[in-house]
Amino acid sequence: MVSTTQITATAPTEAAGAVQVTVTTPGGTSGGLAYTYAPPPTLTALAPTQGPTSGGTTVTLTGTNLTGTTAVTLGGTPATSFTVLSAGEVTAIPFANLGGGVDGEPCDAGQCGGPAEDREQAQGKQ
Numbered sequence: 651m652v653s654t655t656q657i658t659a660t661a662p663t664e665a666a667g668a669v670q671v672t673v674t675t676p677g678g679t680s681g682g683l684a685y686t687y688a689p690p691p692t693l694t695a696l697a698p699t700q701g702p703t704s705g706g707t708t709v710t711l712t713g714t715n716l717t718g719t720t721a722v723t724l725g726g727t728p729a730t731s732f733t734v735l736s737a738g739e740v741t742a743i744p745f746a747n748l749g750g751g752v753d754g755e756p757c758d759a760g761q762c763g764g765p766a767e768d769r770e771q772a773q774g775k776q
Contacts, residue, residue: 661685691715705730705746716740 670682
């Protein structure tokens with residue numbers, strides 16, 4: 651309990667969809683409020699599938715549940731920028747890639763670093 655008017659709870663694992671949240675005390679059970687578990691994003695297509703190692707080519711990611719995308723990585727390296735166009739489409743501009751091929755992937759917010767050797771080479775450290 652945070653205060654007499656606020657409780658903090660951690661949502662358990664659940665399938666995507668809406669559930670009712672209630673609170674039970676010795677005085678009874680509250681009315682329910684809706685909480686929705688969001689489905690994970692999926693990717694079905696990537697175009698183009700290749701580009702120069704210097705980066706800068708706009709890549710279009712197609713899939714489902716992309717509306718809440720907070721980051722896009724290519725081979726573990728964050729895209730330079732990205733734009734959510736719809737629930738099924740995101741465009742991203744990859745950072746320079748000093749290695750081989752990569753897969754585009756939406757990810758949660760936070761640091762999405764690439765391989766250490768690629769980051770060191772990009773920073774001029776070898």
